[in-house]
Amino acid sequence: MRHWGKERALKLNDVFTSKIWPFFKTLSFPRQHHRARVLFMPTHDGKMLILGSTLRDSEIAMERYRETFGTTLTIMLICRALLGLLLAHKAMSGVQRVTQTAIQIGKGNLDRRVSLQGEGFEIDTLAKAFNKMLDRIEVLVNELREVTDNIAHDLRSPLTCIRGIAETTLMGDSDLEDFQDMTTSIIEESDRLIEMINSMLEITKVKAGVAEIKMEQVDLNEIVRDAVDLFQPLAEDKRIKIELNIPPQPVFIRGDKTKLQRAIANLLDNAIKYTPSAGNVSLSLYKEGKNLKLEIADTGIGIPPDKLERIFDRFYRGNGSRSAPGSGLGLSLALALIKAHDGKITVESTVGKGSKFTVILPCSLS
Numbered sequence: 230m231r232h233w234g235k236e237r238a239l240k241l242n243d244v245f246t247s248k249i250w251p252f253f254k255t256l257s258f259p260r261q262h263h264r265a266r267v268l269f270m271p272t273h274d275g276k277m278l279i280l281g282s283t284l285r286d287s288e289i290a291m292e293r294y295r296e297t298f299g300t301t302l303t304i305m306l307i308c309r310a311l312l313g314l315l316l317a318h319k320a321m322s323g324v325q326r327v328t329q330t331a332i333q334i335g336k337g338n339l340d341r342r343v344s345l346q347g348e349g350f351e352i353d354t355l356a357k358a359f360n361k362m363l364d365r366i367e368v369l370v371n372e373l374r375e376v377t378d379n380i381a382h383d384l385r386s387p388l389t390c391i392r393g394i395a396e397t398t399l400m401g402d403s404d405l406e407d408f409q410d411m412t413t414s415i416i417e418e419s420d421r422l423i424e425m426i427n428s429m430l431e432i433t434k435v436k437a438g439v440a441e442i443k444m445e446q447v448d449l450n451e452i453v454r455d456a457v458d459l460f461q462p463l464a465e466d467k468r469i470k471i472e473l474n475i476p477p478q479p480v481f482i483r484g485d486k487t488k489l490q491r492a493i494a495n496l497l498d499n500a501i502k503y504t505p506s507a508g509n510v511s512l513s514l515y516k517e518g519k520n521l522k523l524e525i526a527d528t529g530i531g532i533p534p535d536k537l538e539r540i541f542d543r544f545y546r547g548n549g550s551r552s553a554p555g556s557g558l559g560l561s562l563a564l565a566l567i568k569a570h571d572g573k574i575t576v577e578s579t580v581g582k583g584s585k586f587t588v589i590l591p592c593s594l595s
């Protein structure tokens with residue numbers, strides 16, 4: 230112990246003051262690279278028994294572990310950083326594609342879409358949401374375009390007509406009666422114009438998905454019966470017989486009563502309008518599979534096969550229909566309203582024999 234010097238004696242202070250025996254301590258020795266684990270144990274004659282064992286083997290093993298793990302850890306960290314960069318690049322490329330598409334759309338290419346390239350859930354969700362938003366914007370822009378076209382072409386003629394009536398009366402040798410006639414005609418034409426504008430606005434709103442559709446439980450049976458009651462006088466005037474085939478019990482469905490009434494009324498109005506005197510109109514309501522079907526059939530003038538595609542277009546009027554009242558918006562509005570209920574309208578027709586319009590509504594609405 231004497232050879233260990235003052236400094237080491239100080240380091241062994243805790244050995245001499247220890248109350249727990251045997252006492253273990255790890256010590257390093259001058260000029261020795263490795264430390265030793267030393268046991269101190271006082272003997273009964275006041276001496277100290279010191280036993281030590283070098284930690285050389287375990288320290289070498291530890292060094293090797295440290296070297297191996299250090300290298301592995303460094304490689305792992307580098308790999309992780311590279312992977313992070315790669316992932317960030319991949320994610321950013323998706324965001325960049327969304328940005329590029331947005332720039333293209335800004336230049337007027339509204340039909341552009343972001344392609345899905347499986348770059349991860351978040352990017353794919355972003356791309357899908359972006360594309361969905363674009364679909365919606367495209368629908369709205371197309372609607373706006375169509376309305377502008379309609380204003381330019383179809384609303385101009387009633388306005389020109391109103392102006393013509395006023396001009397003719399004003400320029401001619403008109404008396405009070407002529408002016409009264411003019412006023413009546415102008416009122417009639419203005420009413421027609423207002424109705425056209427209202428229908429057009431309603432079609433646009435329904436198609437653009439901004440119309441208020443109040444979904445509630447309604448009885449389709451009742452709606453059909455009410456429509457028949459409403460048009461019965463008109464049918465009687467033309468000696469048209471209306472046949473009604475509906476189930477005795479209510480047929481409940483979730484829908485907007487007013488909108489469904491309007492759609493069915495438009496179809497029934499057409500059936501009566503385009504059926505010559507003493508004809509027949511029938512309405513049949515039944516369930517088929519997952520759908521409810523309402524057939525409105527007539528024995529009227531029919532529709533040529535090449536025109537069947539066009540009858541649902543806004544302002545389309547068939548050649549044989551020009552003499553009948555109307556503006557060519559009835560079917561367009563009916564279709565928009567039924568589509569807003571997730572339904573559709575199909576048509577079968579034979580010229581000279583009659584037409585059958587079928588409204589198909591999903592039973593899931595029930």
Ligand code: ADP
Pocket residue numbers: 499500503527529530531532540541545546547548549550554555556557558559560561584
């Ligand atoms: P409108 O009746 O005011 O002309 P619609 O949009 O209701 O406008 O109908 C568009 C066109 O479809 C009509 O002009 C007519 O040529 C044709 N059409 C619709 N319903 C019938 C029907 N039941 N029978 C024959 N033609 C029809």
